[in-house]
Amino acid sequence: MKSPRLAVSLTALALALGLSACSSMESTPSSAAPVPKDGELAMPANYTAWPVFMAGIQKKEAKQIRDIYVNKAGTQAKAGGPFPNGTEFVMEIYSVKLNADGTPALDASGNMSKDKLSKVFLMAKGAGWGASAPAELKNGDWIYTAFEGNGTRGAADQSSCRACHLPLADKDFVFHYDAYFKQRAAAAPLTPMSHTQALAAAHTAY
Ligand code: HEC
Numbered sequence: 001m002k003s004p005r006l007a008v009s010l011t012a013l014a015l016a017l018g019l020s021a022c023s024s025m026e027s028t029p030s031s032a033a034p035v036p037k038d039g040e041l042a043m044p045a046n047y048t049a050w051p052v053f054m055a056g057i058q059k060k061e062a063k064q065i066r067d068i069y070v071n072k073a074g075t076q077a078k079a080g081g082p083f084p085n086g087t088e089f090v091m092e093i094y095s096v097k098l099n100a101d102g103t104p105a106l107d108a109s110g111n112m113s114k115d116k117l118s119k120v121f122l123m124a125k126g127a128g129w130g131a132s133a134p135a136e137l138k139n140g141d142w143i144y145t146a147f148e149g150n151g152t153r154g155a156a157d158q159s160s161c162r163a164c165h166l167p168l169a170d171k172d173f174v175f176h177y178d179a180y181f182k183q184r185a186a187a188a189p190l191t192p193m194s195h196t197q198a199l200a201a202a203h204t205a206y
Contacts (some may be wrong), residue, residue: 037132038158041122041145044071047090051075054176054183058112063104065094065114068176079181082172085141088124089174092117117149123161123173137162139173 044050053068074087096112097105104112122145130141139162146156171177 035126035128035131036143037129038144038161039146039153039156041124041143043120043122043147043151044088044090047071047088050090053089053180060104060112063096063098063112064118065096065112067092067094077172079185082140083125083174085126088122091121093119093121119149119154120147120151121145121161122147123165133162134159137166139165140169142173 047069050069050071051074053070053074055067057066057068059066068089068091071086071088073085074083074089077083077087094114095116095118097115099105106112123142124145125141125143128141129143130138133139133143137159142165144158144161144165146154146158146161148154165173165175168175168177174180
């Protein structure tokens with residue numbers, strides 16, 4: 001690991017040599033904000049107030065129900081493109097109610113129901129955040145952090161997160177990418193209302 005003192009003194013040296021204007025330094029952020037790595041992110045506050053990305057995913061074999069939220073930055077993504085820097089996804093993983101024999105208890109429609117929040121998984125991206133990942137496990141600039149259901153940081157090995165999300169490079173490493181944009185397109189109004197139409201609609205509403 002690079003010692004922070006060494007990094008600082010190298011930067012000072014580069015500055016002293018007048019290298020700051022050199023093109024190879026252009027991508028270096030001007031602020032000294034540390035770049036977070038896997039396992040280092042804090043649990044976002046109030047994420048349950050974020051837009052829902054996908055809810056009530058029934059994982060019968062795993063005996064889990066999962067809900068996924070995306071922050072506002074993530075909703076700026078356009079179908080076919082990547083999620084912008086600043087995007088955060090939070091996935092809640094719930095255990096499910098079980099029958100006495102340990103199988104999931106199903107309701108009349110064959111669905112499992114939530115028991116306890118067991119894990120909270122976070123993936124987020126920012127400029128240069130993926131740099132610390134091993135080359136064979138690079139997921140663009142996404143980094144991963146796992147929490148227990150009570151909000152404490154989990155002891156999970158985040159290389160498993162990377163390995164499982166890695167094959168989704170053409171979906172920006174996001175599993176429900178296609179379903180999300182399809183759902184969003186279906187929810188969008190077909191044609192924006194003209195001012196006259198809006199007035200007419202408002203008047204008939206009275
Ligand atoms: C065995 C494969 C696997 C592993 C390991 C894995 N994930 Fe995922 N992850 C998935 C799948 C599949 C989904 C989509 C939700 C679903 O259908 O279960 C997902 C979805 C997510 C999402 C929601 C965004 C999206 O891609 O849809 C986040 C956030 C996430 N995972 C974080 C993590 C973190 C953090 C870890 C490691 C602690 C991790 N994942 C490990 C398979 C995996």
